[in-house]
Amino acid sequence: MNSLLLKKSDLNQVIIKKSITISPSTTLLEARETLLRHKLKRLIVVNSKNIPVGIITEKDIVKTVYALGDKSIASVKVGGFMSKNLVTIKKTDSVYQCAKLMYRNKISSIIAVNQDGTLYGIITKTDLASIFLTQVVEPIKVSKIMTRKVITAMPGDSLLYVETLLINNRISRVVVQRNNIPVGIITFRDFVPAKLPHWLVESADPKEVENYRLHSQLTELRVNQMSHLLQFKAVDIMSANPVTVDDDEDVGVAVMLMIRNNISGIPVVKKKKLVGIITKADIVKAIAQH
Incomplete structure (x- = not known):
């Protein structure tokens, strides 16, 4: 792969988006309402000088609500639970620098700041992936950057087995295959039991759901729900006929x-046979390493 993967340009010329902000004194309920109203996954917290001091996500709100137990959430402020270890980048830095920070810190977004440290905007994995459409110097084949090890299940496998694959491998999706041909996709939110609260269902990742189950009381209802899961197979809930891409495509x-299709990963095929998977994280990694 060419060492110059993309056209030389700084972030300001390419992908930085403006962000809706909140203050540390914003209540948890107000922050949640803002996320829902604007259909966002994260909010940047700024002080009175418009300097980023934190960031919150749907998942941060979920964790905070659970930690409160029976306590009232009406008086909980964002400043008390926001993530304070921010990764920032200057708006004049390069796309490469941004990708390296994102890849090195294993994060999905980075805050862009002005020279004086005030907020300029935000960059996400989706933004970095999108630059391939306009900024790539030479076409790159999917086979060059895809992940070759794919975690798969069979249509007849139990949902509990699929759940185990997601949790143990810390992945977001399992490809359901028959005779090495992708026939479906299952993500965690496809089958999280109804016992789990709505917020966790909407923003679940395997590690968090595992922790929730381990630290939640095993009630008779939960036992019955787990038994209920045993009756179903992967084929019952998978998204059939998944979107795929050939390994020799750009x-x-x-x-x-x-x-x-509003998805973050696609099975890669060669002559209809599964040979890998490509995700937005793979694209960020490719930019970061070249």
Whole structure:
């Protein structure tokens, strides 16, 4: 792969988006309402000088609500539970620098600041993936950056087995295959039991759901729900006929498919057979390493 993967340009010329902000004194309920109203996954917390001092996500709100137990949430302020270890970048820095920070810190977004430290905007994995559509110097084949090890299940496998695959491998999706041909996709939110609260269902990742179950009381209702899961197979809940991409297609095609279908990962096939998977994280990694 060419060492100059993208056209030389700084973040300000390419992908930085403006962000809705809140203050540390914003209540948890107000922050939640803002996320819902604007259909966002994260909010940047700024002080009176518009300097970023924290960031909160849907998952931060979920964790905080659970930690409160029976206590009232009406008086809980964002400043008490926001993430304070911020990764920031200057708006004049390069796309490469941004990708390296994102990849090195294993995060999905980075805050962009002005020279004086005030907020300028935010960059996400989706933003970095999108630059392949306009900024790539030479076409890159999917096979060059895809992840070759794919965690799979069979249509007849139990949902509890699929759940185990997600948790133990710390992944977001399992490809359901028959004769090495992708026939479905299952993500954690496809089958999280109804016992789990709505907020966790909407923003679940395997590690958090595992922790929730381990630290929650095992009631008779929960036992019955787990038994209920045993009756179902992967084929019962999978999203059938998954979007796929050929290994010799350009990465730009994979990006367009992700954006068009609002997904973050696509099975890669060769002559219809599963040979890998490509995700937005793979694209960020490719930018970071070149």
